[in-house]
Amino acid sequence: MNWKRTMTLLIVVALSLPAFAQVRGALGKLKQQAQDVISGDVALSQDEVGAGLKEALDLGVGEAVSFLSAENGYLGSSYKIMVPEEAQNVISRLKNVPGFGDVEQKLEEKMNRAAELAVAKAKPIFVDAIKQLSFQDAMSLLMGDKDAATRYLERTTTQSLTDAFLPIIQQSLDEVGAREYWRTAVTAYNRIPLVQKTNPELDQHVTGKALTGLFGLVEVKELEIRDNPALRTSELLRKVFSKQD
Incomplete structure (x- = not known):
């Protein structure tokens, strides 16, 4: 028998043995991993996807809270x-009452100061909500719309955040004297002859608007991370969000 043919036959037989079959499988796996790296299609584990989305949301919430609480x-x-x-209607009538000519300006300043105080105190509520994000949620959000993570957070936490946020807003309004100032203004308004008595509350209004502003800024931060790779400040963020690029 020709020696070259003999060697070829031996190699074919050897490679068909179980041990060499395992080697072939390992080499094939390494080849596929190399191809994935070259193509950018590196597999993400469940932990990586979940952790990446949570890091992005935590980063967005943190920056939004820092900005709005200043x-x-x-x-x-x-x-x-x-x-x-x-x-x-109350404000327009009060502008002609001595001492209340700048009632709108003062009230807006006090309401916004209350919101700034409340946002800083409410951050742990958002952090706890982010921790509850499941892998299934994270994967669908990663590959979803560019505001998907913010909308998820808004959809799943608004009611509980409102319940927890409202007393903080009330306390903050009182810290800056907003509710007392408004009660004084309404009392003065209700003394005006022939006006319809009113007493609109500030609590729910400020709470709702404060949360709307916060979610709005979180959305801005999410869009920045999705659209600008330079803002992905960790290896995990770069790896996870490259999947949706």
Whole structure:
């Protein structure tokens, strides 16, 4: 028998043995991993996807809270909380009452100061909500719309956040004297002859607007992380969000 043919036959037989079959399988796996790296299609584990989304949300919430809780975070930004519509009639009539000519300006300042105080105190509520994100949720959010993570957070936490946020807002309104100031203004308004008595509350209005502003800024931060790779500040964020690029 030709020696080259003999060697070829021996190699074929050897490679068909179980041990060499395992080697072939390992080499094939390594080849596939190399191809995945080259193509950028590196598999993500459940833990990585979940941790990456949580890190992104935590980063967005942290930056949003830091911005809005600073002085003029609400008052001096596009998230400024305006006087409720139902209070405009009160304000317009009070402008002609001595001592209340600048009632709208003072009230808006106090409401926004209250929101700035409340946002700083409410951050742990958002952090706890982020921790509850499941792998299934995380994967669908990663590959979903560019605001998917924010909308998920908004959809699943708004009611519980409102319940927890409201007493903080009430306390914060009292810290800056907003509710007392408003009660005084309404009392003065109700003394005006022939006006319809009113007493719109500030608590729910400020709470709702404060949360709307916070979610709005979280959304901005999410979009930045999705659209700008330079803002993915950790290896995990880079790896996870490259999946949706």
